[in-house]
Amino acid sequence: MRPLSYARVSDADSAIAIVRENPDGAFLAGGTTEVDLVRQNVLQPRLLVDINDLPLNRVEDLPGGGLRIGALARMSDVARATAVVARFPVISEALLLGASAQLRNMASMGGNLCQRVRCSYFRDAASPCNKRDPGSGCAALVGFNRGHAILGTSDKCIATHPSDVAVALVALDAVVHTRRADGERAIPIDEFFLLPGDTPEREHPLEHGELITAIEVPAAPVARQSIYLKFRDRESYEFALVSVAAAVRIQDGAIAEIRLALGGVGTKPWRARRAERSLLGKPATEASFAEAASQELALATPRPLNAFKVELAERAIVRALTTVATGDAR
Amino acid sequence: MDVRVVPRPVERGPGAGTLVLRVNGQAHEVRIEPRVSLLDALREHLGLTGSKKGCDQGTCGACTVWVDGRRVLACLTLAVTCEGREVTTIEGLSADGELHPMQAAFIAHDAFQCGYCTPGQIMSAVALLEEGHARNDSEIAEWMSGNICRCAAYPNIRAAISEVRDAAGGE
Numbered sequence: 202m203r204p205l206s207y208a209r210v211s212d213a214d215s216a217i218a219i220v221r222e223n224p225d226g227a228f229l230a231g232g233t234t235e236v237d238l239v240r241q242n243v244l245q246p247r248l249l250v251d252i253n254d255l256p257l258n259r260v261e262d263l264p265g266g267g268l269r270i271g272a273l274a275r276m277s278d279v280a281r282a283t284a285v286v287a288r289f290p291v292i293s294e295a296l297l298l299g300a301s302a303q304l305r306n307m308a309s310m311g312g313n314l315c316q317r318v319r320c321s322y323f324r325d326a327a328s329p330c331n332k333r334d335p336g337s338g339c340a341a342l343v344g345f346n347r348g349h350a351i352l353g354t355s356d357k358c359i360a361t362h363p364s365d366v367a368v369a370l371v372a373l374d375a376v377v378h379t380r381r382a383d384g385e386r387a388i389p390i391d392e393f394f395l396l397p398g399d400t401p402e403r404e405h406p407l408e409h410g411e412l413i414t415a416i417e418v419p420a421a422p423v424a425r426q427s428i429y430l431k432f433r434d435r436e437s438y439e440f441a442l443v444s445v446a447a448a449v450r451i452q453d454g455a456i457a458e459i460r461l462a463l464g465g466v467g468t469k470p471w472r473a474r475r476a477e478r479s480l481l482g483k484p485a486t487e488a489s490f491a492e493a494a495s496q497e498l499a500l501a502t503p504r505p506l507n508a509f510k511v512e513l514a515e516r517a518i519v520r521a522l523t524t525v526a527t528g529d530a531r
Numbered sequence: 532m533d534v535r536v537v538p539r540p541v542e543r544g545p546g547a548g549t550l551v552l553r554v555n556g557q558a559h560e561v562r563i564e565p566r567v568s569l570l571d572a573l574r575e576h577l578g579l580t581g582s583k584k585g586c587d588q589g590t591c592g593a594c595t596v597w598v599d600g601r602r603v604l605a606c607l608t609l610a611v612t613c614e615g616r617e618v619t620t621i622e623g624l625s626a627d628g629e630l631h632p633m634q635a636a637f638i639a640h641d642a643f644q645c646g647y648c649t650p651g652q653i654m655s656a657v658a659l660l661e662e663g664h665a666r667n668d669s670e671i672a673e674w675m676s677g678n679i680c681r682c683a684a685y686p687n688i689r690a691a692i693s694e695v696r697d698a699a700g701g702e
Contacts, residue, residue: 204545207565301677
């Protein structure tokens with residue numbers, strides 16, 4: 202690992218000021234992605250600003266039934282918070298199906314949203330990669346891309362967004378709250394994650410020195426009946442090949458409200474809006490679910506090694522919606 | 532005009548500096564650079580070689596220790612971030628020369644072959660019982676999945692954990 206400096210701060214203003222002043226400065230929270238990538242020379246900060254002492258680790262109820270999750274709350278703490286388990290089971294399940302117990306104890310929620318892709322060509326610090334070295338090309342396009350994305354891709358980048366909980370948060374219209382030198386702002390989570398397009402090096406709209414302070418989840422009674430379903434190459438401690446966050450409210454046999462998002466298949470956590478639109482008002486049957494799934498996946502750009510994800514995603518959507526619609530999600 | 536005075540934090544490094552690490556209840560002064568991992572600080576500077584370096588990238592769990600009572604990966608933790616926190620390693624588990632019940636159970640159940648992952652397995656296993664996620668074999672397997680055993684001693688590891696759980700009158 203390259204030499205670097207370190208400063209521990211205890212208030213947000215200092216953290217923001219010191220990172221802003223240092224073009225090679227970066228915040229350090231749980232470090233589970235960052236320390237790894239610094240060691241592999243993929244990231245090269247000269248100064249790490251440790252923000253773990255900032256008072257941003259609480260999970261609070263908002264009036265009306267929403268949640269405010271502090272950016273430094275750890276994945277494990279959020280997963281077991283009573284309000285999360287009771288009102289937003291999809292968040293808790295997504296968290297617990299990600300990483301390992303040790304990593305969940307370390308990793309912060311804000312860091313989870315900022316985690317970098319697991320594309321091996323990005324991480325090897327040697328292959329052409331437009332994300333790591335803009336303009337150098339994308340080795341994954343013709344390389345080993347079995348785990349790569351089929352939705353939201355571009356000819357510059359097809360890396361899959363790795364987060365599980367972000368998929369649940371996208372389904373729930375969460376809002377990312379940040380603070381920067383000139384004040385605070387709120388970014389709808391679907392806008393927080395950028396498609397690669399021609400600028401895959403830009404993954405989110407944060408400025409240098411802008412700090413995530415909280416993630417707010419608006420009240421969503423529909424989420425009481427929600428599920429996170431994840432398929433992967435091994436039973437535990439693995440990234441998704443395909444995952445589905447789903448919540449449904451059924452009235453008189455028809456779908457009155459639906460939230461659907463996909464993981465493991467998109468360059469960003471993928472809100473399946475086309476499938477959602479197709480399902481509103483339709484009977485809650487396997488046939489409607491399958492039709493909607495196929496409409497969503499019609500947007501896919503599969504490649505020879507990851508073409509299996511199309512059918513896997515369609516089936517996973519049907520399974521998740523059937524499970525949650527019949528009310529035996531747990 | 533509203534001028535906010537931002538306090539300047541103390542910057543360390545990139546060269547070596549002195550810091551105090553509390554490990555297994557004892558304070559140690561070490562002189563290290565900020566880039567040194569907790570794992571390297573323990574092994575190379577404090578002579579606590581129980582915690583093992585398997586992958587050094589957060590995938591194997593061999594370096595599992597507790598920081599402030601929670602199981603974490605020492606390879607992805609910078610030592611400097613542990614100043615003011617309490618670190619517990621496998622060396623801190625036995626008391627008065629007596630093995631911790633989990634250590635004894637691992638021996639009784641032959642819960643290892645080469646033994647390299649064992650300290651991490653045991654640090655995870657003791658934490659697992661504290662967390663209350665050991666109700667049955669499949670729950671143990673899920674919550675121990677961050678500790679890889681290349682020799683695949685998993686059935687015996689689960690048996691050892693179950694025994695300690697039952698002996699403690701656990702769940």
